Amino acid sequence: MALSLSSTAFQDGTAIPLKYTCDGADVSPPLAWNGAPPRAAAFALIADDPDAPAGTWVHWVLYNVPGTATQLPENVAKADALPDLGGALQGRNDFRRAGYGGPCPPPGPAHHYLFKLYALDALLKLKPGAQKQDLEAAMQAHVLGTAQLMGTYARQRR
Numbered sequence: 001m002a003l004s005l006s007s008t009a010f011q012d013g014t015a016i017p018l019k020y021t022c023d024g025a026d027v028s029p030p031l032a033w034n035g036a037p038p039r040a041a042a043f044a045l046i047a048d049d050p051d052a053p054a055g056t057w058v059h060w061v062l063y064n065v066p067g068t069a070t071q072l073p074e075n076v077a078k079a080d081a082l083p084d085l086g087g088a089l090q091g092r093n094d095f096r097r098a099g100y101g102g103p104c105p106p107p108g109p110a111h112h113y114l115f116k117l118y119a120l121d122a123l124l125k126l127k128p129g130a131q132k133q134d135l136e137a138a139m140q141a142h143v144l145g146t147a148q149l150m151g152t153y154a155r156q157r158r
Contacts, residue, residue, distance in 0.1 A: 003035045005117045005147035009074070016113060016151035022104030023155065027075035028060065033117055037144040040067040040119040044139060046132055049103065051111040058132045059113065060100045061091030064123050076100060080128030091130040098129065103153035110154035119145040 009029040010016050018024035031045070047060035065072070066086035078099030082088045095101040105111040124138045 003033060003037070003117065003119055003145040003147040005031060005033045005115060005149040007031050007115075007149060007151075010151045012149050012151075014151065015110070016103055016153045021102040021153055024102070025075075026100075026102045028072070028100035028102075029151075030072065030074040031115065031117075031149070032071040033147060034070060035145075035147075036067070036070070037119050039121050040144055042067050042120045042123045043069060044118045044120060044124070044135060045072070045115065046118075046135065047100070047113060047115045048132070049105065049111050049113050051105070053106065058094040059102065060093055060115075061130065061132050061135055062088060063091065063126060063130070063135055063138075064089050067119075089126065089128045089130075091126075091128070091132070091135060103151075105153065105155055107155045110152040113151045113153060115149040115151070117147045117149075118143050 007029045020029045043065040044063040049057040065088040080098050090098045093101045103113050118139055120142045121144050122142050126138050
């Protein structure tokens with residue numbers, strides 16, 4: 001079975017509810033996965049917006065989630081280290097903060113938000129606060145499988 005990623009908050013290809021955006025509570029959505037490769041030692045997650053005006057905008061960088069994990073709860077703490085998630089670490093998003101920063105596009109057409117999960121064969125030797133490109137470089141040669149969930153969000157003109 002292939003690795004798959006889902007959320008109880010929204011279906012793949014549908015709108016992300018207001019609660020998970022900068023116009024709402026700005027909390028991370030609950031995520032769950034199954035079909036992890038048997039050798040998965042850790043998971044990493046990158047959430048970004050490829051439609052941002054200045055180029056891809058990074059909303060979440062999370063890594064060293066234990067390989068036994070099958071989900072992330074709603075409202076993951078916006079902290080560098082997550083003892084409640086087995087010592088997982090969070091990097092810096094493009095809002096220059098640790099943890100999740102919800103969709104916050106300029107008014108206009110909907111943007112696409114990609115939640116990309118990576119199953120890895122090892123924990124990564126990255127300190128808290130790594131950026132997306134640091135994570136991508138550290139994951140080279142360690143990815144056993146990937147899954148993606150896409151949501152959309154559009155802001156209304158005020």
